[in-house]
Amino acid sequence: MRSVPALIIGALFIAEMTVTFEASMVYAALPTLISEFGDPMRVGWLVTIHMLIAAASSPVVGRLGDIRGRKRLVLVLLALALVGSVLSAMSTSFAVVLVGRALQGLSAVVLPLSIGIVRESLPEEKVPMGIGLLTTALGAGAASGLVLGGVIVDNLDWHALFWASAIMLAISIAAIAAFVPDRPGTPTRRPIDWVEGLLPVPAIALMLYAIGATKQSGWLAPQVLGMFAVCAVLFAFWARRSLRAEEPFLDLRLFRDRNFAVVNLITVLLGMGTMQIVYVFSAYMQSPGWTAVGLGLTATVAGLAKLPSNFLSFFAGPFAGWLIQRMGNRATVSAGALLAASGWIAAMALPDVLGFVIAMLCVISFGTTILQAALPNIVVATVPQHRTSEAMGSMQVVRGIAAAVGAQIIAMLLASRTVLSPDGGAQFPAPSSYLMTMGVMAGLTFAGAACAMLLRARETKLAPA
Missing domain, CATH: 1.20.1250.20 (MFS general substrate transporter like domains)
Structure with a gap:
């Protein structure tokens, strides 16, 4: 065909x-x-x-x-x-x-x-x-x-x-x-070690479940610490087996490449930071007016307010590809992170006008989408072709774990200072909680921009097959 x-x-x-x-x-x-x-x-x-x-x-x-x-x-x-x-x-x-x-x-x-x-x-x-x-x-x-x-x-x-x-x-x-x-794949020269290949599955699932359990039990609950301990044992056993294998099913040696390791580090920072945009702004836009912060919108209107940024971001992915071809990896990631961080800094003003909030959403979303397009491009240019989907899958796991941790951090930040509802039935985040949350999101995103300086400036060719 x-x-x-x-x-x-x-x-x-x-x-x-x-x-x-x-x-x-x-x-x-x-x-x-x-x-x-x-x-x-x-x-x-x-x-x-x-x-x-x-x-x-x-x-x-x-x-x-x-x-x-x-x-x-x-x-x-x-x-x-x-x-x-x-x-x-x-x-x-x-x-x-x-x-x-x-x-x-x-x-x-x-x-x-x-x-x-x-x-x-x-x-x-x-x-x-x-x-x-x-x-x-x-x-x-x-x-x-x-x-x-x-x-x-x-x-x-x-x-x-x-x-x-x-x-x-x-x-x-x-x-x-x-x-x-x-197209055919690239078969392994040796039989697949299914023990090494499947060990990460329960370890990753248990880690994500343990992170989710901290919302109710806290990070120091015995059952949570026990699950993290089991995860550590499973990951350690898997890493030892993978690194000793001549042809591992999942190759941890990919992290020896500077660009691949840095991309995953940036993914962690952004997963905890700017990629939490929907969580933070959905809560902010629906925050009741009597809290002195937010817009007091319904869930439906808050969802519709996000549509302009979704539409604008439609052009950010191809724009990121264009930037990489002309400016290289480092400049593209830095530009996306700095743009998103500038939006989070503007959000620290805690605006109460819908138009301003939509404008900030557009800025943050555009920068974040540039990052979501640029980071996979760097991985593709770094790893061998026959390991491409494996590398992307690993980065997806890193992003998922970082997002889960980031969601818990935001929940703690928003709960740090609260105001009681007029009927005394519920507590809502105070303005200072949203200010601190926006500042942390900006800081994590700026840290991603700083880490981008560790990337090789330009990949002229894709990694060989």
Whole structure:
């Protein structure tokens, strides 16, 4: 089949939008699902299970794509997610819906595989722009999940959300099958060590679960410390086995490359910082007027206020690819981080005018999207082609763990100083809490810009196969 870059990117774009839509659509339906199943904690697992499965499977499935062929793995993942969507759409049992969400979580690994497909299928000069376009699909899918998901839930039964996801997945499968070339992977010279390959799965899942448990139990609770101890043992055993292997399934030696290590360090800082934009500003815009901070908007209006920044960010991904080709990695990452940080500094003024808040969202989102496009481009230019999806999957795990830690940090910052509601029934963050939160977000983002100085200034060629 003749490879047409526009059709390849178009098919992958649809798939990325779809998997991000199904990840975010549940947020719009949370109140309805809580009414259906009667327990906020149980319903919360519909979000948690998706996150756990996505993070834990990313490096392993990404590596399998490198070995077996990326297109066929994408089709398998989308098919499993389609089964999960249909299961959830046809059932009223919470257990079945939970299984469906777990299967949907596997589709999140499509991004690392898609970046590998872009690298192996497109001319070298088109790779940065292609990766930038895929990055914009993530924002578009998240926005459609929140907005379209809300419309569906408000006008139809919640099952319609999963039917919509199933339809989108079917379209994605057809597009990938028709337009993405099927290229063989790079088989290993030795039999796969499945013990070494699968050890990270329970370790990553347990770490994310332990971080989530700190919200109720605290960081020093015995059960939380026990889970972290088990994680440390599993990671240590895996690292020892991987580093001793002649041809490891997941190669920790990739971190010996300066650019790859620095990119992951920046990912940690940004995952805890500027990538928390939706969390921070959703809370800020919905903060009641009597708290003397925020805008007092409804959840629907707050979601709509985010749309202009989502639209503007659509152009940030390709712009990042253009910048990398002309200015190099270091300058592009620095520019994106400094732009986002400037938005967070402006937010420290705690504006109470919607137009100003939308403008800050646009600035922060544009800078953050540049970073989300630039960092994968640096990884692609650094690692061997036959390790591309594995490396991207590992970075996705790092980002997921950092985001989970960042969410807990923000929760603690917002709870540091509170004001009591007029009826005495609830506590809300005080202005000083939001000021401190915005300052921490700016500081973490500035730290990412500083770390960008450790990157090699320019990669003229992609890493050899």
